[in-house]
Amino acid sequence: MASGFHAALKIAKKDILSQVRKKFEIFSMLLFALIAGLAFSFALPSALVEDLGGEAAIGAALIWVIVFFTGMFGFAPIFLAESESGTLRGLSVAPIPAWSVYIGKVIYGFVLMSLVEIFIIPVIQVLFGFTMFGEEPLLVVATLIIGTLDLAAVGSMASALTMPSESKATIFPLVYFPTATSGLILLIEITRVMATGTVVVIAAGLTVSLLFVALLAHLVAMITLSAGVFSYALSP
């Protein structure tokens, strides 16, 4: 029997290899992210951007909005493909804990969305003329990693929960949006402060560090809760 984490890595590796060979799926996600970035840059006149806090504030928020919506393409089929091809049965009867299947999918979702971010962040920074890696680059990188993991954790669970539904396309955003929103708000706030370089006190006693801890807590809560209930999503 493989250990749970070892099995999770095997599942993630298998999904990444499959995705790389399909090519067109990741390409369509990158294309969507690019089009969304370009559309926002045309749609927001500079006067409005100034009113809303400047290029850096808008750009930082847009990065996460685009990643969030691109995630709908990326996360929704995470379990659907396995369910439709019947291979989910192979994972269900393998001698591994159910949570390892979930963690494997989270790692895969993380890698997938990281590719999107590596592509779209420089594009948005150029379009809106700012850099988010200014004063605290390590905290920005940590926020990107934790935030992407958080979205992958929520997206994977939403995909698993909506798998048996006949109207997955409708149900998935209904599950994904409310569960991901709290993490998304934290991500936008942290990234906006990092990008604008404004004072790190957002409200009385509410610092970026505290927001980062809240984001970390959100990730831990999502993964613990999802991994705990995941076996019910696997067994009909």
Added chain:
Amino acid sequence: MSHLSSEAIETTKLTRRYGYRVALKNVDIKFPVNGIHGLFGANGAGKTTLMRIISTLLRPHGGKIRVLGYDPIEESIEVCERIGIVGDKDLLYGELSGYENLEFYAGLYGLSKEILNVNSTKLTEIFGVKSWLHEPVKILSTGLRKRFDIVRSLLHEPELLLLDEPFSGLDRDTTEVFKEYLGEIRKSRTVILTTHNLQLGVELCDDYVTLRKGEVLSSGPASEFDGVL
């Protein structure tokens, strides 16, 4: 080794429903360790439901079941380690090659690279897919995919092999090879076989149970099967 049990499968008043429809009703079955045991019945008789319960994919709604002496609900990992399944649909990933599929499943079963290579070489030779080992599975014919799926199910040397319509999609030569292989392993492994090809079932099996509408209709040595479903 099985867990202190001379029965590979033992069910007592096993019941499973789908909504209001009863798929299995108070099913009592005993299949001894080793040998090939047939599970016969018309469509909707409950064969696949029983196979799914044995393989830990479904939970029963009533009664008891032991698989190789283990409880498939409470000890599902112990059961999964010891079973191999072949169904009507293969469990292979189309984008990966045959070898990559075998390597992936070997990883889930905790097999070492050495065991993977020894077993995959032996089994792919037996089932005639060695020359296709590094081709993407998506380009293979249904029959070749089925052969790879059989290799996948045998890779970890399961004590109990669950075969749900395993011969569908196989040509005559491969069917003969598979029959011969089952004949070789029957003394040391347990095989549960469901098939609509009753002639083949009777020829292969040592004993049988027939299900009708979720209940046991008849059972006994396969040579005494009367063909009534």
